[in-house]
Amino acid sequence: MIIVDISWSIDAAMTAYKDKKMVNVEQIKSFEMHSVRESSLRLGAHTGTHIDAPAHFLVDGATIEHTPLSATVGPCVVLDLMHVDEAITKEDLVACSIKPGSRVLFKTKNSLRLAHDLFDYGFIYLAECGARYLASQKIAAVGIDYLGIERNQSGHETHLALLSSGVVIIEGLRLANVQAGEYFLCCLPLAVVGAEAAPARAVLITL
């Protein structure tokens, strides 16, 4: 069995959405004082690899503890979209093999970014037409290799097309070392009651 970690490591210097750094790891017990190490964590719900729940953009949307794990645990396909320069469109996706009920992960030029780079305001994103196509295909989840799945959409059309159709959104994947193809995905967010998102750890498993 091969397990590939596709999550971002979490530290204070990691790339943050629009460079709003929110991570702090504070040591509250030390060997010198307490003969044990203990830490407290502070982080945004959208830190690094994370899942957006419907409550992020829908007033009556479900919060993250209600996200069905069956959406983010199961067979997935990593799509090679390294040729895309701006937005992933319906045309890009129609050309791919996308199965209903599956999980679809985008490997794009975003994966060339390093963990501590400044935020890239020109990141590759999913266009509204692509989101609508994925929703029509009734996929379970979509994942992208950057901290957002939409860009410069005042109406948040990409998020709304996905969340209102029950497609789970995974943001902040790390796919630089992953080849396109089929895998078993296990992406598990913390079950933070009442939150609109939560950090997650994600792995690809090859049996």
Added chain:
Amino acid sequence: MIIVDISWSIDAAMTAYKDKKMVNVEQIKSFEMHSVRESSLRLGAHTGTHIDAPAHFLVDGATIEHTPLSATVGPCVVLDLMHVDEAITKEDLVACSIKPGSRVLFKTKNSLRLAHDLFDYGFIYLAECGARYLASQKIAAVGIDYLGIERNQSGHETHLALLSSGVVIIEGLRLANVQAGEYFLCCLPLAVVGAEAAPARAVLITL
């Protein structure tokens, strides 16, 4: 495929080790003000379901981002130890089928506790002799259904026997609704750089 969540949900009122509450979920953007919900989280590294790294008790121990995921992803056995009244001993474990390289989860009377109960200072724990036996069997990981795996050990012998032998420790599992038997475990901690522990989400998968 059946996926059973064996993690604690995270909220401010959840049971905390020795009742030291550390969880805070703060809404930093709201629909009323920003047309989007966004939260910030504060929590101890040992909140709810979590993994202890060697750095918790060993001065030169590895921190949580280095915990091999192969230790907490793979076949596991849930042991029914509901008859244990105080400590899980070597004798209790010798009677069970424990395979080298496997992951061993304890279902005990701790699982009768509810998510918001006060901390139970008399929780069922793993005795040093049990920890040494598990280390000798070269298991990959051990998990317990409470917020600690040792109790009242000033020398932390149970933790040290496990961590110094490379056995990964999962604490805070929820096994009330799980029957003893064999499963596929996927327990994924956040990769918090430099921390001695991290919250994790854990599921049992039956293919």
